Amino acid sequence: MTLQGSLTHEEYCAQLLAETGRLREIVRTADLSATVPTCPDWTLADLARHVGGAHRWVGAIVATRAAKSVDPADVPEGAGPEGEDAAALDAWLAAGVEQTVAALREAGPDTEVWSWTSEQNTGFWARRMTHETVVHRADAALTARVPFDVPAPVAADCLEEWLQIGELPMVAARFAERGAGLLGPGRTIHVHATDAPPGVDAEWLLDLTGEAPTHRRTHEKAAAALRGPLADVLQVLYRRLPADSDRVEVLGERALLDQWLTYASFG
Incomplete structure (x- = not known):
């Protein structure tokens, strides 16, 4: 399948900068020693280093037109500053994302580079880093107890x-054991964001009735349904x-939704 996005390459680049800016606001003001509830092996400082390291790693892949994966240990300043110095972490995050976005903009979306999917191009990385940053900003917001929202x-x-990632053969194969019993007749899940503005398609049907998970954008009755504001539905499906939660509503076969969330815990 094609990992096709709905934003332009430049929109992804701009959103990557914006999302990192929102993360940096939290880094500058929150307790960096606090444990991240959704990533309990990390402190908030560790989370910031993870995100900034991912940015610089992708920047190295794009800038060098890498035909194979780059060892993170070979990425200049990829590990980030040690400790919990907010100013140092903030400056490092800013410099790294600016370098990566400059490389992505210079390359455009169609330059061939390595990725861990069949999409071997820079457009894949612009989209992936944008959403990687969105989800980890949700982690940071939860840790700092500040609101999380994101443009629809x-x-x-x-x-x-x-x-789309959940349907990749490599992902399905990796999590086949975890998903034992997930597929079968009548097993469908409707995901419905209740606050999507006009022009934003935010309803999906997860179809688990075949040999592998598939999905389509549609309003359709299902065995289970998850409804709520878009940012909250996003966090539920990413297990954040x-x-x-009283911020969302689950209808029908709650056990089926729980089984899907267990299966798709790669986010």
């Missing part, structure tokens, strides 16, 4: 990419917000 077109595309 970006959130909808983030969810669409997540569902529990499905029993």
Whole structure:
């Protein structure tokens, strides 16, 4: 399948800068020693280093037109500053994302580079880094106890990419054991963002009735349904917000949704 996004290459580049800017606001003001509830092996400082390291790694792939994966240890300043110096982390995040976006803009979306999917181009990385940053900003917002929101077109595309990734053969094979019993007759899940503005398609049907998971954008009755604001639905499907939160509504076969969330825990 094609990992097709709904934003332009330049829109992804601009959103990557914007999302990193929002993450940096949290880094500058929050307790960097705090444990990230959704990534409990990390402190907030560790989370910032993870995101900034990913940016610089992708920047190295794009800038060098890499035909194979780059060892993160070979990326200049890829590990980031040690400790919990907010100013140092902030400056490092800013410099790294600016370098990466400059490389992405210079390359355009169609330059051939390595990726871990069949999409061997720079456009894949612009989209992937945008949504990687969105989801980890949600982690940071939860840690700092500040609101999380995201522009509707970006959130909808983030969810669409997540569902596309879940259908990749390499992902399905990796999580086949975890998904035992997931597929079968009548097993469908409707995902409905209730606050999507006009022009933003934010309804999906997860079809688990065949030999592998598939999805399509549609309003269709299903065995289970997840409804709520787009940012909250995004967080539930990425397992950043529990499905029993009062911010969303689950209808029908709750066990089926729980089984899907267990299967698709790669986000």
